[in-house]
Amino acid sequence: MRRQVLVSENMAESILINGLITSGVYALLAVGFSLIFGVARIVNLAHTAFYMLAAYLVFTFTSRLGLPIPLSICLSVVSVAIVGMLSYQIVIDRLRGHEATILIATIAIALIIQESMLLAYGSSATPAIRLITGYQKILGVKVFYRELVAFGVAIILLVVTWAILMKTRLGIAIRSTAQDREIANLMGINVTRTGMITMGIALVLAAIAGAVVESTARPFMWMSPLVTVLAIVVLGGLGSIKGSFIAAFILGFVETIVTVMISEQAYLKEAVALAFMLAVILMRPEGLFGVRFEEER
Amino acid sequence: MISTVIAYVSRGYKELRGEIFVLPSRTVVVIFCLMLFLVPVITGNPHYLSILTLTCIFAIFAASWDLLSGFTGQMNFGHAAFFGVAAYTAALLNVYIGLPPWLTIPIGAIAAVLVSLILGVPCLRLRGIYLAFGTLAFPLIIKDIIPAIPGAGGTLGVQGIKAIVPISSSPVIEYYIAAALMVVLGFIMWKITDSKTGLIFHAIREDEVTVRASGINTTRYKLLAFCLSGFFAGIAGGLYVHLIGVASPDAVFTLTLSFQAIIWAVFGGIATIYGAIAGVFILYSLYSLPEYLSFSISELRMLLVAVIVLLVLFFMPEGLITWIRDKTEKTCPRCKLQNVAWRKTCRVCRVELD
Numbered sequence: 033m034r035r036q037v038l039v040s041e042n043m044a045e046s047i048l049i050n051g052l053i054t055s056g057v058y059a060l061l062a063v064g065f066s067l068i069f070g071v072a073r074i075v076n077l078a079h080t081a082f083y084m085l086a087a088y089l090v091f092t093f094t095s096r097l098g099l100p101i102p103l104s105i106c107l108s109v110v111s112v113a114i115v116g117m118l119s120y121q122i123v124i125d126r127l128r129g130h131e132a133t134i135l136i137a138t139i140a141i142a143l144i145i146q147e148s149m150l151l152a153y154g155s156s157a158t159p160a161i162r163l164i165t166g167y168q169k170i171l172g173v174k175v176f177y178r179e180l181v182a183f184g185v186a187i188i189l190l191v192v193t194w195a196i197l198m199k200t201r202l203g204i205a206i207r208s209t210a211q212d213r214e215i216a217n218l219m220g221i222n223v224t225r226t227g228m229i230t231m232g233i234a235l236v237l238a239a240i241a242g243a244v245v246e247s248t249a250r251p252f253m254w255m256s257p258l259v260t261v262l263a264i265v266v267l268g269g270l271g272s273i274k275g276s277f278i279a280a281f282i283l284g285f286v287e288t289i290v291t292v293m294i295s296e297q298a299y300l301k302e303a304v305a306l307a308f309m310l311a312v313i314l315m316r317p318e319g320l321f322g323v324r325f326e327e328e329r
Numbered sequence: 330m331i332s333t334v335i336a337y338v339s340r341g342y343k344e345l346r347g348e349i350f351v352l353p354s355r356t357v358v359v360i361f362c363l364m365l366f367l368v369p370v371i372t373g374n375p376h377y378l379s380i381l382t383l384t385c386i387f388a389i390f391a392a393s394w395d396l397l398s399g400f401t402g403q404m405n406f407g408h409a410a411f412f413g414v415a416a417y418t419a420a421l422l423n424v425y426i427g428l429p430p431w432l433t434i435p436i437g438a439i440a441a442v443l444v445s446l447i448l449g450v451p452c453l454r455l456r457g458i459y460l461a462f463g464t465l466a467f468p469l470i471i472k473d474i475i476p477a478i479p480g481a482g483g484t485l486g487v488q489g490i491k492a493i494v495p496i497s498s499s500p501v502i503e504y505y506i507a508a509a510l511m512v513v514l515g516f517i518m519w520k521i522t523d524s525k526t527g528l529i530f531h532a533i534r535e536d537e538v539t540v541r542a543s544g545i546n547t548t549r550y551k552l553l554a555f556c557l558s559g560f561f562a563g564i565a566g567g568l569y570v571h572l573i574g575v576a577s578p579d580a581v582f583t584l585t586l587s588f589q590a591i592i593w594a595v596f597g598g599i600a601t602i603y604g605a606i607a608g609v610f611i612l613y614s615l616y617s618l619p620e621y622l623s624f625s626i627s628e629l630r631m632l633l634v635a636v637i638v639l640l641v642l643f644f645m646p647e648g649l650i651t652w653i654r655d656k657t658e659k660t661c662p663r664c665k666l667q668n669v670a671w672r673k674t675c676r677v678c679r680v681e682l683d
Contacts, residue, residue: 075458123643130646132404136595139588140639147632255584259469266462303473306466313463314451 045171047285047292053179055284056186060241061257062264062276063190064234070210070271072227074124074134080254080261081142082235086112086242087249088149091158101161109239116235117228124231125224142254150251160247182245189237190277196233197273206230210271259302260287263309269322279320283308351676352667353657358603365508369501378500380617382572385504385511387613390565391593391605396518397558398591399599400527401551402534404457406465408562408590410448413468413581415441415563417475420487420576425480430493434567441563442556449555453548465587472582486577493571507568511606514561519602521557530554531600596638598648607650612638659683 065079086108093104119141127134167176197203208216209226217223246253264283268275283305290301313319349355368381394408415437422433448467455463476484494502521527529550532540541547570576580586597608612634619630645652658667659682661675668676675682 075461123639127642127646132398132591132595132599133642133646133648136592137639137642139592140635140642143635144632144639147629147635151628151632259465259584262462262465266459270458297477300473300477303470306470310463310466310470313455313459317454317456317459319459 042172043292046173047288049170049173049175050292051281051285051288053175053183054288055281056183057241057245058257058260058264058284059190059277059280060186060237061261062268062280063193063273064237065261066265066268066271066273066276067193067206067230068227068234069265070273071206071230072120072124072128073213074128074227075138076124076231076234077135077138077258078119078142078145079234079238080258081145082112082116083238083242083246083257084149084249084251084254085115085145086239087246087253088153088158090243091153091161091249094161095159105240105243108243109236112239112242113232113235117232120228120231121224125227146251146254149249153249153251155251157248157250178247182241185240185244189240193233193237194273202226202229256302260305263306266319267309267312269319272319272321275319275321352669354654354667362512365512366505368508369504373501375500377618378504379572380614382500382504382507383569383617384610384613385507386565386568386572387589387593388511388606388609389514389568390562391590391597391609392515392518392602393558393561393565394590395594395599395602395605396522396530396561397554399594399601399605400522400530400534401554403453403551403554404461404464405558406461406591407448407467407469407587408464408558409582409584409586410464410468410471411441411445411559411562412566412569412586413471413578414444415566416570416576416581417481417487419567420490420570421481423490423571424487430491430567430571434564434571437567437570438560438563441559441566445555445559446552449552453551465584468582468587469584472578475578475582482576484578486575486580488575490570490574490576492574493568503572507572510564510568514564515602515606518557518561522600522602526550526553534600592638595648596641598651598654601648601651601654604648604650608648611649 061080061083065076068074068076068079089108089111090101090104093099093107094101097104099107123137123141124134127137164177164181167174168180169175195203197207205216205221205226206229208219209221209223209230213223216226242249260283264279265276267283268277268279286305286308287301290304291298294300316322349359365385369378372378390408390412393411394405397403397408398405415434417437418440419430419433419437422428422436423430428436448464452460452463475481482488492499492503493506522530529540529545532545533547533550537547566581569581573580593608593612594605595608596612597604597606599605615637616630616634641649647655657670659670659672660666661668661678661680661682663680664675664678666675666677668682672682674680
């Protein structure tokens with residue numbers, strides 16, 4: 033997520049607008065990550081690799097196959113969700129109970145995606161896809177339409193996810209599985225299927241972030257968002273959707289403030305965000321909105 | 330005179346047969362160590378030797394991760410912090426003060442122990458995944474700060490570090506130093522985990538509340554695990570930097586290095602030490618050797634490694650070496666000694682094995 037922040041005289045407005053856009057994208061990724069952790073108790077380190085895969089697929093569908101952009105975005109989101117659900121069903125669910133093994137298995141999945149993309153497209157970034165061009169000045173800050181669309185999509189998707197979780201039977205199943213897997217199972221909820229569907233929802237969020245926000249795709253672009261997403265999820269409290277949402281905005285703004293205020297040392301933004309996360313969890317070991325799990329035995 | 334020599338030899342042979350050859354795993358370890366020392370005799374190719382030297386260094390590193398995270402269950406995702414701090418300490422001491430490697434490497438390791446204390450004391454408030462992600466942040470923060478520190482070499486890193494051996498182009502001696510250190514330190518780590526302290530480490534992973542209820546100060550033991558692990562990882566870091574000659578933030582503080590230690594250890598089997606070492610020898614050599622074989626394979630090697638890791642973990646979730654060990658050995662139900670799986674009775678107490 034290499035957003036080019038244009039510094040202008042009005043620093044406060046610049047921070048506000050750029051912060052909102054960055055945070056929206058982080059929220060999409062972090063909420064999905066948090067969902068899958070809450071339901072399946074799985075740390076899916078391949079989450080942002082799927083985000084990268086979506087960006088590559090959009091490029092493939094538009095440039096190589098010549099499909100229109102909206103169609104190729106839909107296709108890539110669907111195929112990423114299918115790949116993710118298959119990998120959940122085949123690999124991840126089978127390894128449940130081996131905590132360290134699951135971590136490594138998801139890293140291996142991420143590396144397989146990365147290397148396949150390297151082989152297929154080389155190590156340089158793919159040519160940019162122009163979804164919408166042009167920009168507008170809002171409060172004196174230059175905002176590209178693309179970013180406005182991304183922000184709008186992020187907010188709509190987050191509302192939709194919230195509605196699914198709160199208003200549908202599926203949402204009740206997901207939330208109860210997250211609360212207590214065993215009891216949910218006893219109540220007749222198919223927890224494995226719920227986990228798979230949650231994985232699908234989470235990856236749709238990630239894939240849309242990758243397909244809409246990223247204009248180019250690079251094979252190593254999953255590492256840096258992964259770190260940020262991990263920091264957000266931990267800061268917000270593991271498994272708490274509300275926490276991830278709020279923490280995404282906190283860290284999004286922290287990063288933007290660093291980038292705008294000290295633009296010469298903008299490379300420090302990740303370090304500052306991580307230090308901020310560390311400081312918070314050292315004071316509140318369960319994150320901002322996390323539930324203190326009873327010591328599992 | 331001759332009879333005493335014969336007596337010693339026959340006693341030694343008996344010991345060997347009774348303690349080592351009874352178990353295929355121990356035999357394999359002895360053969361492996363012998364092979365390690367014979368490698369330079371078989372091949373003088375400096376490329377292969379340098380790969381093996383790095384393999385030995387990373388084996389120390391992965392084993393030190395296993396000592397902390399595998400045994401006590403305190404998932405450390407920022408193991409590169411120990412490695413990197415020791416590497417940088419050794420590099421700066423060597424370049425600016427001119428200390429020789431046999432001093433900089435231990436001092437680097439001590440610096441790593443200090444870092445492990447700084448990292449361990451606050452992080453032990455955290456549990457499980459929170460601990461993992463809290464520790465993950467440390468090397469990444471250091472990596473971003475280093476270019477801002479004057480004199481630390483910037484993003485390119487500290488350069489011009491002297492080699493371990495002052496004689497130019499001595500891959501064989503470097504290899505022997507790394508291999509010997511790997512064997513000795515690996516053995517020490519294994520001995521630590523085999524001792525009472527190791528038992529407590531293991532118990533902390535299984536059930537910390539019970540350990541605390543037994544009157545053991547678990548925080549102190551977890552800190553001890555952090556320090557020991559930091560020490561061994563620090564030695565690996567110091568060796569690495571003297572071998573490579575450059576200490577750059579993008580090489581020693583990365584997420585990749587932290588994850589690699591975990592991949593190697595989990596692939597071999599956690600909480601074993603030898604599993605981590607075997608994991609490095611299998612995966613790292615698999616990754617590095619094709620570089621000199623042919624170009625077409627070298628593009629595929631990372632994919633190959635990832636697929637192998639996934640497949641092995643898919644069929645052996647506990648890790649490769651653990652799986653093999655469980656297939657070839659059984660524990661005697663009475664005296665808890667290891668026995669070969671195809672024995673009917675225990676080799677010491679003659680109890681029926683199931």
